[in-house]
Amino acid sequence: xxxxxPKERMAISRQExxxxxxxxxxxxxxxxxxxxxxxxxxxxxxxxxQCKKPQCVEGCPVGVKIPQFIxxxxxxxxxxxxxxxxxxxxxxxxxxRVCPQETQCEGKCILGKKSQPVAIGRLERFVGDFELSNxxxxxxxxxPSGKKVAVVGSGPAGLTCAxxxxxxxxxxxxxxxxxxxxGVLVYGIPEFRLPKSVVHAEIDYAMECLGIKIKxxxxxGRTLTVRDLLDEFDAIFIGSGAGLPxxxxxxGINLNGVMSANEFLTRVNLMMGYLFPEYDTPVKIGKxxxxxxxxxxxxxxxxxxxxxxxxxxxxxxxxxxxIVYRRSRQEVPARDEEVHHAEEEGIIFDFLTxxxxxxxxxxxxxxxxxxxxxxxxxxxxxxxxxxxxxxxxEFDMELDTVIVALGTSPNPLVFVDAEDLQRSKHGTxxxxxxxxxxxxxxxxxxxxxxxxxxxxxxxxGAGKRAAADMHRYLSA
Amino acid sequence: xxxxxxxxxxLKKQVLSxxxxxxxxxxxxxxxxxxxxQFIIIKIDAKGERIPLTIADFDREAGTxxxxxxxxxxxxxxxxxxxxxxxxxxxxxxLGHPTEIKNYGTVICVGGGVGIAPIxxxxxALKEAGNEVISIIGARNKSLxxxxxxxxxxxxxxxVCTDDGSYGRKCLVTEPLKEIVTGGKKVAKVxxxxxxxxxxxxxxxTEPLRVPTIVSLNTIMIDGTGMCGGxxxxxxxGAQFVCVDGPEFDGHAVDWDGMLGRLQxxxxxxxxxxxxFKHECNLDKAxxxx
Numbered sequence: 001x002x003x004x005x006p007k008e009r010m011a012i013s014r015q016e017x018x019x020x021x022x023x024x025x026x027x028x029x030x031x032x033x034x035x036x037x038x039x040x041x042x043x044x045x046x047x048x049x050q051c052k053k054p055q056c057v058e059g060c061p062v063g064v065k066i067p068q069f070i071x072x073x074x075x076x077x078x079x080x081x082x083x084x085x086x087x088x089x090x091x092x093x094x095x096x097r098v099c100p101q102e103t104q105c106e107g108k109c110i111l112g113k114k115s116q117p118v119a120i121g122r123l124e125r126f127v128g129d130f131e132l133s134n135x136x137x138x139x140x141x142x143x144p145s146g147k148k149v150a151v152v153g154s155g156p157a158g159l160t161c162a163x164x165x166x167x168x169x170x171x172x173x174x175x176x177x178x179x180x181x182x183g184v185l186v187y188g189i190p191e192f193r194l195p196k197s198v199v200h201a202e203i204d205y206a207m208e209c210l211g212i213k214i215k216x217x218x219x220x221g222r223t224l225t226v227r228d229l230l231d232e233f234d235a236i237f238i239g240s241g242a243g244l245p246x247x248x249x250x251x252g253i254n255l256n257g258v259m260s261a262n263e264f265l266t267r268v269n270l271m272m273g274y275l276f277p278e279y280d281t282p283v284k285i286g287k288x289x290x291x292x293x294x295x296x297x298x299x300x301x302x303x304x305x306x307x308x309x310x311x312x313x314x315x316x317x318x319x320x321x322x323i324v325y326r327r328s329r330q331e332v333p334a335r336d337e338e339v340h341h342a343e344e345e346g347i348i349f350d351f352l353t354x355x356x357x358x359x360x361x362x363x364x365x366x367x368x369x370x371x372x373x374x375x376x377x378x379x380x381x382x383x384x385x386x387x388x389x390x391x392x393x394e395f396d397m398e399l400d401t402v403i404v405a406l407g408t409s410p411n412p413l414v415f416v417d418a419e420d421l422q423r424s425k426h427g428t429x430x431x432x433x434x435x436x437x438x439x440x441x442x443x444x445x446x447x448x449x450x451x452x453x454x455x456x457x458x459x460x461g462a463g464k465r466a467a468a469d470m471h472r473y474l475s476a
Numbered sequence: 477x478x479x480x481x482x483x484x485x486x487l488k489k490q491v492l493s494x495x496x497x498x499x500x501x502x503x504x505x506x507x508x509x510x511x512x513x514q515f516i517i518i519k520i521d522a523k524g525e526r527i528p529l530t531i532a533d534f535d536r537e538a539g540t541x542x543x544x545x546x547x548x549x550x551x552x553x554x555x556x557x558x559x560x561x562x563x564x565x566x567x568x569x570x571l572g573h574p575t576e577i578k579n580y581g582t583v584i585c586v587g588g589g590v591g592i593a594p595i596x597x598x599x600x601a602l603k604e605a606g607n608e609v610i611s612i613i614g615a616r617n618k619s620l621x622x623x624x625x626x627x628x629x630x631x632x633x634x635x636v637c638t639d640d641g642s643y644g645r646k647c648l649v650t651e652p653l654k655e656i657v658t659g660g661k662k663v664a665k666v667x668x669x670x671x672x673x674x675x676x677x678x679x680x681x682t683e684p685l686r687v688p689t690i691v692s693l694n695t696i697m698i699d700g701t702g703m704c705g706g707x708x709x710x711x712x713x714g715a716q717f718v719c720v721d722g723p724e725f726d727g728h729a730v731d732w733d734g735m736l737g738r739l740q741x742x743x744x745x746x747x748x749x750x751x752x753f754k755h756e757c758n759l760d761k762a763x764x765x766x
Binding site for chain 1: 505506509519523524525526550551565566567568569570571698699700701702703704705706708710715720733734737738740741742745746748749752
């Protein structure tokens with residue numbers, strides 16, 4: 001086949017990703033986006049102009065060799081595509097699904113200026129999924145360095161750091177407090193966005209290749225402390241995330257039926273509550289649900305609620321799910337794609353609405369929520385227009401479930417007996433932005449525990465930068 | 477930090493009553509750090525739920541933790557069917573803050589029902605710290621009582637009572653408690669562990685007398701590390717997490733009605749799970765008979 005001209009490449013339209021029909025998918029927890037077939041992947045890859053100075057790579061927090069992997073893919077050399085990908089990204093099947101590509105690689109793609117950017121995320125997922133089923137390019141471990149590294153937390157930051165250090169030949173042990181590895185990838189992100197089988201397969205593959213040990217059921221701060229780890233390991237990376245839920249400070253917050261998004265998602269995802277009673281952990285959902293907040297976690301909670309309502313009601317009069325957000329649509333922090341999917345599925349968005357009290361019945365259960373209408377005033381410290389209540393606009397919503405998705409902060413448990421580890425007033429670890437080095441010798445940190453709740457890929461980037469610095473330190 | 481296959485072995489099982497069982501579980505990393513007052517989270521198998529159980533005893537050298545549980549729901553009933561040599565999938569801890577042990581003077585340790593188990597290591601530690609320990613243990617009836625001998629061995633005085641009078645004094649644990657604290661003896665502190673309703677009445681009994689009273693709460697929990705907030709307990713001012721702020725709380729600060737209400741939230745589901753489990757057990761038995 002003759003090489004396509006740039007004009008011909010630009011004439012190809014962005015390949016759609018097949019998705020489950022919204023009417024069908026709201027009754028199941030199966031993956032929404034179904035992935036490219038080989039032919040569509042090649043068509044999409046053919047759109048890439050192979051820029052001399054690729055902007056996409058600059059937009060990627062881990063610097064994936066995007067033009068190279070796309071070129072290999074379209075030339076049919078999948079093994080090479082995988083190899084190029086894995087040079088920078090060890091977990092492509094995960095990143096391809098959950099990265100906010102529209103603000104990163106795809107946001108920088110030159111094609112996006114005139115039409116639509118290359119669907120880099122979808123191609124990344126395609127390459128990642130291909131490798132999970134074909135295993136063409138196992139990660140290779142360098143000869144043993146004789147150095148021992150402890151990684152606290154098996155979420156995106158910890159996993160990435162562990163894999164990079166494992167590749168350099170270090171003896172890596174990951175400590176995970178829950179009973180399975182993956183952190184937020186398994187307890188937070190729902191099955192329909194990121195199937196657990198993909199997470200487990202990606203982790204198992206990398207761990208097998210590199211001989212990395214994962215110790216589940218180890219709560220650092222309780223089972224062992226950072227100080228204990230310092231006695232036994234040459235270096236430590238803390239990637240324990242931001243696991244502590246923020247509760248709204250309004251009356252009624254402890255009523256039955258009010259829960260954190262963390263609790264709700266953990267019941268649904270980690271504990272497989274949507275399969276109760278086959279699985280033992282129950283999850284309760286009312287007919288009228290409000291999710292407070294409008295980030296990605298809020299979208300996940302709302303969409304899980306909707307599915308649970310359908311499953312539990314058997315389809316008849318399942319109820320409704322609201323997103324209650326005090327700012328307007330323009331300020332919504334969730335990804336466009338998530339908002340779009342939520343709307344498609346029938347989530348009701350109540351913008352410029354702020355809860356002031358959760359109302360209970362005589363049995364201590366939620367019966368509603370008193371809200372006030374808001375309007376946007378002057379910009380606040382975040383640069384967004386500050387929402388201010390409209391006097392006399394209070395109204396009551398009738399509800400039986402309230403899910404609070406107002407962000408999370410680092411869990412202080414990990415810092416027990418580690419007083420020297422300096423933290424900000426927000427509870428985040430103070431670490432060097434480029435190296436991840438903390439105020440304690442031999443200890444690095446990265447991901448949400450340093451930045452506060454952010455994205456999977458930024459945590460991976462932090463894990464990667466820390467691994468590079470730790471390797472320098474361990475090799476010195 | 478030796479490598480071990482996933483799973484924690486049940487080294488010993490003892491039937492304390494029809495519905496109360498003791499298990500000694502091999503978990504060296506938990507035993508190494510365990511202290512009186514702390515708890516563990518156990519998950520039986522891949523489909524199991526994570527449930528908190530207070531540590532009844534620990535042996536650092538043997539690397540074991542003793543748990544005692546009453547079969548009240550699906551998970552505890554399932555656990556009760558396991559035998560020595562079987563393993564559970566997850567056993568994590570020690571979680572929560574340990575009891576603050578020091579020489580207070582005269583203290584009272586109240587254990588109700590299965591709460592006798594976690595009060596034991598606390599009474600023992602308080603005794604070792606030089607306190608005069610008066611213990612009160614009680615249960616609905618004689619068959620639900622256990623560890624009388626062990627409690628006696630760590631107490632200066634032990635009072636045993638049952639609701640129905642089938643053993644010891646016929647009364648609730650609050651009765652002897654009130655007698656002691658109003659009887660002129662200077663009691664520095666009371667610990668009470670048992671059913672939530674018992675702890676509520678202990679706290680109500682000591683509050684007007686201003687005797688500091690510590691209760692150990694066992695709420696609905698998932699991770700046990702502060703992540704979900706499902707275990708939050710309403711206090712008279714604000715709320716706290718049982719898993720990381722507790723499990724011990726000032727009994728006089730707890731909003732007991734709020735706390736009791738939260739315990740009921742999953743009652744329907746608990747019933748469904750239990751019925752389903754019993755049904756499966758009956759099926760197994762029926763198949764076994766064939």
